[in-house]
Amino acid sequence: MTNNGKVREKYGPLCTVQFVDGGHTDVLTQVRDLVHQGHKLLTHPLAGSVKPNETPFRSVAMTEETGPLDLESLELVERALDVCRQFPPRFHRGEDAPAEMREDFAEIDFRLIDGALAPRFGS
Numbered sequence: 357m358t359n360n361g362k363v364r365e366k367y368g369p370l371c372t373v374q375f376v377d378g379g380h381t382d383v384l385t386q387v388r389d390l391v392h393q394g395h396k397l398l399t400h401p402l403a404g405s406v407k408p409n410e411t412p413f414r415s416v417a418m419t420e421e422t423g424p425l426d427l428e429s430l431e432l433v434e435r436a437l438d439v440c441r442q443f444p445p446r447f448h449r450g451e452d453a454p455a456e457m458r459e460d461f462a463e464i465d466f467r468l469i470d471g472a473l474a475p476r477f478g479s
Contacts, residue, residue, distance in 0.1 A: 357387050358415035362466040370477045372420055380414035381440045387416050388433045394422030397429040401436035404468045406461070408436070409443035412453055413465035417472055 358364060359376040367373050376383045384401055391397070398417035402408055446453075453461060 357383055357390070357418060358413075358465075358469070359383050360413045360415050360462050360465050360469075362462050363415045363469055366466075366470070367473060367477070371473075379412050379445060380408060381437070381445065383414040383416065384433060384437050384440060387418065388430070388437065390418055391426065391429045391433055394425060395419050395429075396423070396426040397432055399469065399472045401433050402439065403472075404464065406464055407443070408440045409445045411461040411465065412445070412458070413461050415465050415469040417469060 357374045357376060359378055359380065359382065361375075364373050364375050374386065376386055387397070387401060396419045398419060399415075401414070401416050403416075408414075
């Protein structure tokens with residue numbers, strides 16, 4: 357699940373990528389919805405040291421298969437959403453950020469998820 361075009365471009369041909377046309381809170385909301393459907397988190401929803409209200413981009417890896425509700429995944433994503441609600445976002449969507457910042461934020465998010473996914477896909 358991502359709202360980052362760099363992630364979609366690299367991993368779209370390799371696995372199912374659900375692209376969210378929105379901000380990081382929109383991504384986390386959809387992640388939560390998929391957790392309720394039985395998917396599990398493979399990466400932390402707030403990975404990295406960038407404050408959630410500072411970046412418009414968020415990528416989260418999840419299982420493609422479903423099973424029973426994973427309470428640990430649900431708790432992690434709910435906590436992440438709570439953190440996001442505590443701090444008003446500086447940028448709601450990537451287009452809101454100045455171009456030079458947008459590219460930097462997209463690259464940081466890409467590298468975080470790439471670090472988690474590249475070993476799995478041999479890329």
